[in-house]
Amino acid sequence: MKEMIKKDKEVFNWLVTNYYSRVYKTSLFYLKNRDDALDITQDVFIKAFDKIDFSKTSNSKFPILFIIAKNLSLNRLKSRGYKCEGLVDYDLKSKIKTPEEDYIEFELKKEIQEYLNKLPPKDREILILKHFRDCSYSEISEILGIPIGTVMSRLYSARKKMGEYLKGEYNG
Structure with missing residues (x-):
């Protein structure tokens, strides 16, 4: 029994060590609140531990963690009266640079975010998963089913629509 508990603890620690940052960022992405994201991140690992098949060593564990984080985050938002239609706006953070570089980057990111928000939720979600969450095709496949x-x-x-938006040619 002690060996089983020790193994479970090691597996749980491995899971948290390898995926904490990605799960936290996913929760923060939806909730836009650090404290709520920390709470949800803890809940994700507790829920996920029973659902993940650790005998499959080659598969990424992130898709199931992402789905749990997304669902828990959206449930938290809904409990507070927010409507959750599709994906919540994606917030592109800027890094500190010279004031001119920071301004140019801020304006560019603001424009990209505006165009992302104009896309249908399915298009926006898949672009964010691939380009801002660095998910592989197989991870996206699992996450979206x-x-x-x-x-x-x-x-x-979605890329084609985004390109048309950026060129000013998309008619929606």
Whole structure:
């Protein structure tokens, strides 16, 4: 029994060590509140520990963690009266640079965020997962519950729409 408890503790520590940052950032992305994100991050690992199959060593554990973090975060928002239609706005943070560089980067990120927010939720979500959450095609496939081919076609379509927005040619 002690060996089983020790192994469970080691597995849990491994899970937290390897995925804490990504889970926290996911929760913060939805909640926009550090304290709430910390609470949800803890809840994610507790819930995930029972759901993850650790015998599959080659598969990433992030998709199930992402789904749990997303659902818990959206539930927290809903309990506070927020409507959660699709993906919450993505906040692009800027790094400190010279004032001129910081201003240019801020304006560019603000413009990109405006265009992202104009996209349909499915397009916005898949772009954010790929380009801002660094998820692989297989992770996106697991998170969204769609085949990898669909991931690739949705990404192509979303990128095309984003490009049209940036060029001022998209008619929505």
